[in-house]
Structure formats: C-alpha cells, structure tokens
Amino acid sequence: MPVSSVPTLHELYAGRAKTLGPAQIWPEHEGDLITLAYGFAAPEMFPxxxxxxxxxxxxxxxxxxxxxxxxxxxxxxxxxxxxxxxxxxxxxxxxxxxxxxxxxxxxxxxxxxxxxxxxxxxxxxxxxxxxxxxxxxxxxxxxxxxxxxxxxxxxxxxxxxxxxxxxxxxxxxxxxxxxxxxxxxxxxxxxxxxxxxxxxxxxxxxxxxxxxxxxxxxxxxxxxxxxxxxxxxxxxxxxxxxxxxxxxxxxxxxxxxxxxxxxxxxxxxxxxxxxxxxxxxxxxxxxxLARHIEELRAAYRERRDLMLAAIAREWPKDVMVPKPEGGFFVWARLPKGMSATKLLAESEKHGVTFVPGTHFYANGQGDDAFRLSFSFVPHQQIEDGIARIGAAFRTMV
Ligand SMILES: Cc1ncc(COP(=O)(O)O)c(C=O)c1O
CATH class of the missing domain: 3.40.640.10 (Type I PLP-dependent aspartate aminotransferase-like (Major domain))
Known part of the structure; x- marks a missing residue:
C-alpha cells in the first residue's frame, strides 16, 4: 500500500468534532491571575x-x-x-x-x-x-x-x-x-x-x-x-x-x-x-438543606453587593450593569463600539479574566457584553479583580 493512503487514526473521529466547541477548561494555578470567569460554587460554603x-x-x-x-x-x-x-x-x-x-x-x-x-x-x-x-x-x-x-x-x-x-x-x-x-x-x-x-x-x-x-x-x-x-x-x-x-x-x-x-x-x-x-x-x-440554602443566599448576596459596589467605584459610568436579584453572575454591557474580546485581552495583561459575551450565543453575537462570576473567588479578589478591569478600561479610552 502506498504510504499516502495509509489510514490515520485521526480520520476516525475528526468529523464528529465539528459541531462541538472547545472542551471544558478547568482553572489551573494561574499565579496572580484573578478569575471571575468560572461559575463555580464558593468552596468555603460546602457543608x-x-x-x-x-x-x-x-x-x-x-x-x-x-x-x-x-x-x-x-x-x-x-x-x-x-x-x-x-x-x-x-x-x-x-x-x-x-x-x-x-x-x-x-x-x-x-x-x-x-x-x-x-x-x-x-x-x-x-x-x-x-x-x-x-x-x-x-x-x-x-x-x-x-x-x-x-x-x-x-x-x-x-x-x-x-x-x-x-x-x-x-x-x-x-x-x-x-x-x-x-x-x-x-x-x-x-x-x-x-x-x-x-x-x-x-x-x-x-x-x-x-x-x-x-x-x-x-x-x-x-x-x-x-x-x-x-x-x-x-x-x-x-x-x-x-x-x-x-x-x-x-x-x-x-x-x-x-x-x-x-x-x-x-x-x-x-x-x-x-x-x-x-x-x-x-x-x-x-x-x-433549607437552612443551608438560607446561608448560601446571604453569602452570595454579600458577594454580589461587593462586586456591584466595586464596579460603581472603578468602572466607566457608560458600562451598563443591571443588578441581578439572584444566581451567580453579573452581566455587563459595553458602550457602543467597544469589544469584550479586546477588553479581555487588556484585562488579562492586568491579571484578571472573565468570559466574553461571544461564548454565550449560538449565532455569533455577544462581543458587546461579558460575564463576571461573583460566586467563586474570595471577597478581596472580587474587589481587586474589578479594580483591575477598571484599569484595563482606562487603557482602552
Ligand atoms: C444554567 C445552567 N444549567 C445547568 C448547569 C449544569 O449544572 P449541573 O452541575 O447540574 O450539571 C449549569 C452549570 O453551570 C448552568 O449554569
């Protein structure tokens, strides 16, 4: 059999991957990087x-x-x-x-x-x-x-x-x-x-x-x-x-x-x-479970409030950030013409990461928004992370 026609292992599975996005990425020890990307639970709250x-x-x-x-x-x-x-x-x-x-x-x-x-x-x-x-x-x-x-x-x-x-x-x-x-x-x-x-x-x-x-x-x-x-x-x-x-x-x-x-x-x-x-x-x-859920509500409410207060202090006023009444996430909408992907690249240089809006659309939209998670990282990191994104904003105007 000529070498060029030797079947490859890759051919067996490559076609099936087309409809899938990238595999789940888990946080590694990322040095000084603050991750506001992951919708993980607060580890201190596990009973x-x-x-x-x-x-x-x-x-x-x-x-x-x-x-x-x-x-x-x-x-x-x-x-x-x-x-x-x-x-x-x-x-x-x-x-x-x-x-x-x-x-x-x-x-x-x-x-x-x-x-x-x-x-x-x-x-x-x-x-x-x-x-x-x-x-x-x-x-x-x-x-x-x-x-x-x-x-x-x-x-x-x-x-x-x-x-x-x-x-x-x-x-x-x-x-x-x-x-x-x-x-x-x-x-x-x-x-x-x-x-x-x-x-x-x-x-x-x-x-x-x-x-x-x-x-x-x-x-x-x-x-x-x-x-x-x-x-x-x-x-x-x-x-x-x-x-x-x-x-x-x-x-x-x-x-x-x-x-x-x-x-x-x-x-x-x-x-x-x-x-x-x-x-x-x-x-x-x-x-x-009911008592535990009460504790979680209080803990996550505190984190949300901390994040929103830091955003109000540190970010440009024309970024729209509605107040979530529950859950794990804050969703930020950028002023016209600004790109979340570019803001992310700039933010990573400042040591903080989040998920740009494009990851949440099946139709390719979303570069005008991004998601922050307040559920996972400790209080100080929430405040520092928001301040770092604020610094990234200032390099973009
Ligand atoms: C909206 C939504 N549905 C489902 C899930 C998956 O949850 P589970 O851990 O139960 O698989 C998540 C996890 O982030 C989620 O955000």
Whole structure:
C-alpha cells in the first residue's frame, strides 16, 4: 500500500468534532491571575461536616443496597417531588428522573427529541453547555434575544408564528427564566404566563432550566414555568450543584411521565448513584438543606453587593450593569463600539479574566457584553479583580 493512503487514526473521529466547541477548561494555578470567569460554587460554603455525617450514616445503615447496583434511592426522588410541590408544581415519583447533574438531562434531551435538521429555539445569550448538546445532535438552532427582563416573549411569538406558516414546529424551547446564566435576569410573571400559553398554543415543549432558582437575594421569584402549566408542556431541569455541591453531579428532570420515561430509556448506563442519592437524601433531611440554602443566599448576596459596589467605584459610568436579584453572575454591557474580546485581552495583561459575551450565543453575537462570576473567588479578589478591569478600561479610552 502506498504510504499516502495509509489510514490515520485521526480520520476516525475528526468529523464528529465539528459541531462541538472547545472542551471544558478547568482553572489551573494561574499565579496572580484573578478569575471571575468560572461559575463555580464558593468552596468555603460546602457543608463538609454534615456531608461527612450523612455519608457515615448511609454506610452504617444502608451499605448493602447503597453500594450495590440498583436504582436511584426512592427517598431522594420523593424529596425532589416534595420540593416541586413546595414550588407549586404537581409531581409524583413517576414525573422525576435523577441524573448525573442537570447536564446529563440536557445531554439526553436531543437523544429523545432531535433528528438532524429539527428546529430548537434557544435564548441569546444562553448557557452554551446545554446548547452544544443540541447542536451536536444536528439541531437547527434559532435564537430569541434576552433583554433586561429575560426572554423577549414578543419576539418568540413572532418566530413561532413564522415557523408555523412554513409548516415547522420546533421541538423545544430551552430557557433559563430565573437568575439566568449569563445575564442574571429574572423573567416577570406576565412573560412567564405568556410563554407557557405560547408553548401550548404552538405545541412546543418548554425546557425550564432552574439551576439558580433557589438562590434569590431579595424576594422569592415568581412561580416557576412548571407551576404555571400542568399539562406537560414544561419540563423542569434542576440540580443540587448550586444549592449543595457541583462535585456530587446530582440533578433531575421533572415533567410529563412519558417524557421522563423516554429520558430514562436513553440513560443507557442506568440509574444514577444508589450510594450518592442516599447520601444527598440523608444530608437534606431534617431541614438541613433549607437552612443551608438560607446561608448560601446571604453569602452570595454579600458577594454580589461587593462586586456591584466595586464596579460603581472603578468602572466607566457608560458600562451598563443591571443588578441581578439572584444566581451567580453579573452581566455587563459595553458602550457602543467597544469589544469584550479586546477588553479581555487588556484585562488579562492586568491579571484578571472573565468570559466574553461571544461564548454565550449560538449565532455569533455577544462581543458587546461579558460575564463576571461573583460566586467563586474570595471577597478581596472580587474587589481587586474589578479594580483591575477598571484599569484595563482606562487603557482602552
Ligand atoms: C444554567 C445552567 N444549567 C445547568 C448547569 C449544569 O449544572 P449541573 O452541575 O447540574 O450539571 C449549569 C452549570 O453551570 C448552568 O449554569
């Protein structure tokens, strides 16, 4: 065989990578660099002693089932059901799937719903960690803008109307109505009601990603979309990552029984963690999770306030920074003509990093904005990081 025709290993996989973005990058020891980029939890807040106690209890009392193959612990399924009821969402155990993080549910969605070429509606900006799965399955992504109050429901309605005229029915709408990643926005009640009405009218599933819904800093948010529709048009995706610990990789989907069953049947490795589901349930018992969430709200509120106060001191006044009422993120909009990518390059020279807006759009927009996370780094680094970005701004004018 001539040398030039020797097959290469690379040819076996190169084509499949086209629809994916870069692999997840984890923070390394980056010297003096302050990272306001990562939406990680505050490490000081992990309830390690209580988790240790819950782990010991499970091992002492339930090791035979917890450590063997088996289903997710029914007690945790019931706990999710109870939490749904507390939000006003009717649910029974058959409406809940426990998964390895909400990311696993988001990855399963296209398995159940998407054939190559199918339409999926996403927000702009959005959490691309989810949207990349839809793209990889060959979905045609259509973007509806998010304004200061979340998804622009008028724009969604005209998109749905146009698609219907062409005889097209999107498979689902992926939305983060409560303390949005990255924009921090909160969808008001009236928009929520219209959104679920539109879903029903046009026959499109709404996937409500509620990753940050519990982390409100002032008032509780309006009812979840899943509480506003009881006919199965809303599938809620939730997670213990933001209210307990991301490293547990524990999340859920709650929705129509048949959809939950389909998701389960594509979860080919089987049920999630007999062991960890017991530990999480044991930890959450006796109101412990509720108390912990209260502490998290106070801790993250303090960080948000610190970041906003530093921004008010250190940055040009024409950078628009709405106050997020919950969640992990501040979203900054630049004055006309300024580029977030260029600001990032300048900021890195000053020893601070963040995520430019282009990372949050499926349609290439976003260089006029950027995301800062206040959840992860200690207080002093929040203040220093904002001051360093302020210095970067001053070199650009
Ligand atoms: C909006 C949103 N959804 C889902 C996730 C994934 O969370 P999990 O840890 O449950 O996979 C994240 C994580 O950052 C997120 O921001």
């Amino acid at each position: 390690t002693d209580d988790l240790l106690a819950a782990t010991a209890e499970v091992l002492a009392e339930d090791a035979a089932e917890g450590l063997n193959y088996g289903p997710s612990y029914p007690g945790l399924v019931q706990l999710v059901v109870d939490r749904m009821h507390a939000q006003g969402t009717p649910a029974e155990p058959g409406n809940v799937l426990i998964a390895y993080g909400s990311s696993q549910v988001l990855a399963l969605l296209p398995e159940v719903f998407v054939e190559p070429g199918d339409t999926v509606i996403v927000e702009g900006p959005t959490f691309m960690g989810a949207v990349r799965h839809f793209a990889a399955a060959g979905a045609k992504l259509l973007t509806v803008n998010v304004d200061d109050h979340g998804l622009d429901v008028d724009a969604l309605e005209s998109m749905l109307r146009d698609l219907a005229k062409q005889g097209k029915r999107p498979k689902f709408i992926y939305t983060i109505p409560t303390f949005h990643n990255p924009s921090g926005t909160l969808l008001p009640l009236e928009r929520r009601q219209r959104l679920v009405e539109l879903a029903k009218e046009y026959g499109v599933l709404v996937v409500e990603d509620d990753a940050y819904g519990e982390l409100y800093f002032e008032n509780p948010p309006p009812p979840r979309l899943s509480a506003l529709n009881h006919d199965g048009w809303v599938l809620q995706v939730g997670t213990f990552s933001k209210i307990l610990a991301p490293g547990l990789r524990m999340g859920w989907a709650c929705g129509n029984h048949e959809i939950i069953q389909r998701l389960h049947s594509f979860k080919l490795e089987g049920s999630s963690g007999p062991y960890l589901t017991r530990v999480v349930e044991r930890y959450c018992a006796d109101g412990r």
